[in-house]
Amino acid sequence: MNPTLTTLLNHRSIRKFTAEKLTPTEVDTLVSAAQHAATSTFSQQYSIISVTDPQKLAVLGEITGHPWLEGAGHYFLMVADQYRNAQLTPKNATTTANLHSTDKLLAGIFDAAIATEAMVTAGESLGLGSTVMGSILNDTLRVISLFNLPELTFPVLGLAVGHPAEKPALKPRLPQELVHFDNDYQPITANDPILSGYNHLITTYYHERGSHQRDETFTHHIVTEMSRDPKQRAEILVALAQQGFTLNSPIQD
Ligand SMILES: Cc1cc2nc3c(=O)[nH]c(=O)nc-3n(C[C@H](O)[C@H](O)[C@H](O)COP(=O)(O)O)c2cc1C
Known part of the structure; x- marks a missing residue:
């Protein structure tokens, strides 16, 4: 064990914060940690928006269903960004195809x-807690318009960071046998005994944790997640097209 591993292995999402705001130095430190993360083709194709406007935070609270984010010590919006690269690149058929491609969307x-995970870990190493938020995509078009995101950008995640006012139990992860394989993919079946053991562990975790206790297994959790109405986020594809991402391979053109 070393301090880095201790930080990584003690990660838990924090959703209750004290009133203390992050200092400008802490914000800069988290952004530096993000910037030193690995970046595809060294293109640094993302932008980070610090959201401090209370009205914008309130809208994000509504969109995500997490009004508590308004009380976080700081809020970051993480944006995939090929717009910056577009400004640096002369326009021709090849550069245009690349900038709008699925490949570059994924890279962003x-x-x-x-970068988000680097900020999470950097924050935790400083005693801060955070929650990553994919729920900004509950209303992607509204987020795009709220932050004036130009063509070739796309909101990816929100990140609420602050001084923890809770210490939730660690959530047990899947046994390594189910996620780490040697040389070949190992398919799982729903009645795998290792999975059954993990389901028991998750049931105990949900019974014993401090809040929102309930009867739950991992299998049931996944079934619930997969049973959500896919139309709820169908707008994502509309938003991707609006932002200029073609989801085409140039070979198809
Ligand atoms: C891509 C991504 C999106 C997430 N979105 C949300 C979210 O919208 N709201 C939330 O409360 N937690 C969100 N989380 C946090 C997860 O719920 C959390 O990491 C998971 O339940 C495991 O718990 P732990 O982080 O405490 O170990 C997200 C995490 C990731 C990686």
Whole structure:
């Protein structure tokens, strides 16, 4: 064990914060940690928006269903960004195809997501807690318009950071046998005994944790997640098209 591993292995999302705001130095430190994360083709194809406007925070609270984010010590919006690259690139058929491609969309999303995790871990190393929020995509078009996101950008994640006012129990993860394989993919079946053991562990976790106790297994949780109405987020594809991402391979053109 070393301090880095201790931080990584003690991660838990924090959803209750004290009233203390992050200092400008803390904000700069988190952004630096994000910037030093690996970045696809060294293109640094993401932007970070600090959201301090209370009205915008309130809208994000509504969109995500997490009004508590308004009381966080700081809020970041992580944006996949090929717009900056477009400004640096002379326009021709090849550069246009690249900038609008699925490949570059994914690269921006990878960059934004990896940068987000760097901020989470950096924050935790400073005693801060955070919650990553994919729920900004509950109303992607509204987020795009709220932050004036130009063509070739896309909101990826929100990140609420602050001084923790709770210490939830660690959520047990899947046994490694189910996620880490040697050389070949190992398919799972729903009645796998290792999965059954994990389901028992998750049931105990949900019974014993401090809040929102309930009867739950991992299998049931996944069934619930997969049973949500897919139309709820169908707008994502509309938003991607609006932002200029074609989801086409140039070979198809
Ligand atoms: C991509 C992504 C999106 C997430 N979106 C949300 C969210 O919208 N709201 C939320 O409360 N937590 C969100 N989370 C946090 C997860 O719920 C959390 O990481 C997971 O339940 C495991 O719990 P832990 O982080 O406490 O270990 C998100 C996490 C990730 C990685």
